[in-house]
Amino acid sequence: MAKIKESSTIQENKQYAIQKCPVSYVMEMIGGYWKPIIIYHLSSGDKRYNELKKAIPAVTEKMLIQHLKQLEADGLVVRESKPVVPPFVTYRLSSAGRGMMPMINAMAEWGLDHMKGKF
Amino acid sequence: MAKIKESSTIQENKQYAIQKCPVSYVMEMIGGYWKPIIIYHLSSGDKRYNELKKAIPAVTEKMLIQHLKQLEADGLVVRESKPVVPPFVTYRLSSAGRGMMPMINAMAEWGLDHMKGKF
DNA sequence: CATATCACTTACTTTAGGGTAAGTACTTGT
DNA sequence: ACAAGTACTTACCCTAAAGTAAGTGATATG
Numbered sequence: 001m002a003k004i005k006e007s008s009t010i011q012e013n014k015q016y017a018i019q020k021c022p023v024s025y026v027m028e029m030i031g032g033y034w035k036p037i038i039i040y041h042l043s044s045g046d047k048r049y050n051e052l053k054k055a056i057p058a059v060t061e062k063m064l065i066q067h068l069k070q071l072e073a074d075g076l077v078v079r080e081s082k083p084v085v086p087p088f089v090t091y092r093l094s095s096a097g098r099g100m101m102p103m104i105n106a107m108a109e110w111g112l113d114h115m116k117g118k119f
Numbered sequence: 120m121a122k123i124k125e126s127s128t129i130q131e132n133k134q135y136a137i138q139k140c141p142v143s144y145v146m147e148m149i150g151g152y153w154k155p156i157i158i159y160h161l162s163s164g165d166k167r168y169n170e171l172k173k174a175i176p177a178v179t180e181k182m183l184i185q186h187l188k189q190l191e192a193d194g195l196v197v198r199e200s201k202p203v204v205p206p207f208v209t210y211r212l213s214s215a216g217r218g219m220m221p222m223i224n225a226m227a228e229w230g231l232d233h234m235k236g237k238f
Numbered sequence: 239c240a241t242a243t244c245a246c247t248t249a250c251t252t253t254a255g256g257g258t259a260a261g262t263a264c265t266t267g268t
Numbered sequence: 269a270c271a272a273g274t275a276c277t278t279a280c281c282c283t284a285a286a287g288t289a290a291g292t293g294a295t296a297t298g
Contacts, residue, residue, distance in 0.1 A: 008253065008254090008286095009253095009288090010253060010254075010285085010286055010287070011253090011254090013152055013286080013287090014254095017152050017153070017155070020156070021155050021156055021159065022228075022229075022230030022231050023149075023155035023226045023227055023230060024152070024156070025230040025233075026227075026229060026230045027146060027226075030146070031146060032255080032256090033132055033136045033143065033255090033256075036136070036142035036143050036146070037136065037140050040140065040142075048274090048275095049276080050273090050274065050275080053275095058132060058135055060256085060257065060259095061275085061276075062256085062258085062259095062276095062278090063255095063256065063257075065275080065276060065277085066256090075233075075238075081275090084265095085263085085264050085265045086264075086266085086272095086273050086274040086275080087263095087264085087275050088274080088275095089276090094238070095238045096233055099229065099232070099233075100229050100233075102225060102229075103222075103226055103229040106221060106222040106225040106226075107141070107142045107145045107225075107226070108142050108145075109141075109222070110141075110218065110219050110221075110222040111141030111142060114144075114219075115141065115144065118218075119194075119214045119215035127256095127282080127283065127284090128256080128257060128258090128282095129256060129257070129282085129283060132256080132257090151285080151286090152285090152286075167244090168244075168246080169243090169245080172245095179286085179287065179288075179289095180246070180247095181246095181286085181287075181288085181289095182285095182286065182287075184246060184247085185285095185286090204243090204244085204294045204295045204296080205242090205244040205245075205294080205295070205296085206243090206244050206245050206293095207244080207245095208244085208245060208246090
């Protein structure tokens with residue numbers, strides 16, 4: 001996975017933000033272009049890798065798998081693979097992942113309100 | 120302000136995400152490293168430019184002003200300047216900005232819970 | 239008359255994230 | 269023997285976001 005140069009100011013500032021600010025911490029976890037969309041698709045139930053791929057046609061395989069790995073590493077998503085050929089892999093939200101649904105809904109609600117010009 | 124090459128796939132995908140997904144839309148607005156921190160400092164009342172600068176020592180002036188301009192352009196923050204010398208400029212949350220506090224609080228709550236290992 | 243204050247600007251560099259395209263392993267079906 | 273299906277990997281390139289450092293304008297103050 002992409003190497004990071006942990007001596008850069010960018011990294012230092014990011015760490016600072018993530019540690020000082022729980023909101024930055026959240027955004028670090030769900031901040032990729034495709035992550036909210038992946039989470040949305042998983043919120044309605046487990047999906048196989050290929051199902052996600054078809055559900056989100058614009059995403060490339062590299063990005064899809066990269067985001068899935070990150071979500072898994074952050075404990076938001078659980079990956080389950082059956083040792084068969086062809087492979088059978090399913091992804092689903094962990095309890096932490098499901099636990100963020102109220103937050104996600106709050107975000108979506110504000111977003112929709114703001115789009116519509118409320119406030 | 121930074122020019123964007125709107126013909127790139129990155130831009131297309133971003134537009135797709137922002138339009139399809141209200142959560143991505145929200146993150147586009149509050150997704151800079153410093154934006155949540157700026158919003159946090161403004162949530163307790165108006166601040167002068169210099170007060171923000173002092174309150175967030177690690178941010179550079181370029182980033183601070185850039186994020187403030189974006190927040191203003193997105194209607195989250197209001198800028199008020201008195202035509203005096205030296206300048207006297209204050210920033211405060213707009214009603215839309217204040218309207219996102221419940222959402223921000225939901226995010227912070229989940230973030231803190233997750234940091235502490237809840238779920 | 240030089241320096242300080244405030245709120246920015248501007249030109250340039252670096253880096254992390256995203257994108258493209260091709261390849262891998264393993265087995266079943268034709 | 270060859271293609272098809274599934275779930276990835278890998279190597280390389282491009283762009284937008286972030287950072288660095290210096291400069292601007294208008295006035296007041298010593």
